[in-house]
Amino acid sequence: xxxxxxxxxxxxxxxxxxxxxxxxxxxxxxxxxxxxxxxxxxxxxxxxxxxxxxxxxxxxxxxxxxxxxxxxxxxxxx
Numbered sequence: 001x002x003x004x005x006x007x008x009x010x011x012x013x014x015x016x017x018x019x020x021x022x023x024x025x026x027x028x029x030x031x032x033x034x035x036x037x038x039x040x041x042x043x044x045x046x047x048x049x050x051x052x053x054x055x056x057x058x059x060x061x062x063x064x065x066x067x068x069x070x071x072x073x074x075x076x077x078x
Contacts, residue, residue, distance in 0.1 A: 014063045
């Protein structure tokens with residue numbers, strides 16, 4: 001998986017996914033549980049455009065916090 005290759009090169013990576021168990025199984029270090037499900041992980045496609053924008057903003061904000069968090073073991077962020 002591309003995430004593991006980027007981590008090997010020393011770059012911190014946050015994997016935003018609706019399939020958290022898969023990311024855990026392959027050993028991704030920073031995992032962010034997506035909110036929208038497998039077909040649309042970044043937001044709820046049934047929500048209004050404004051709500052979708054807010055959902056994406058919250059998700060990306062959490063990802064930035066996860067990138068700046070010092071971790072010692074695999075961590076799932078919500």
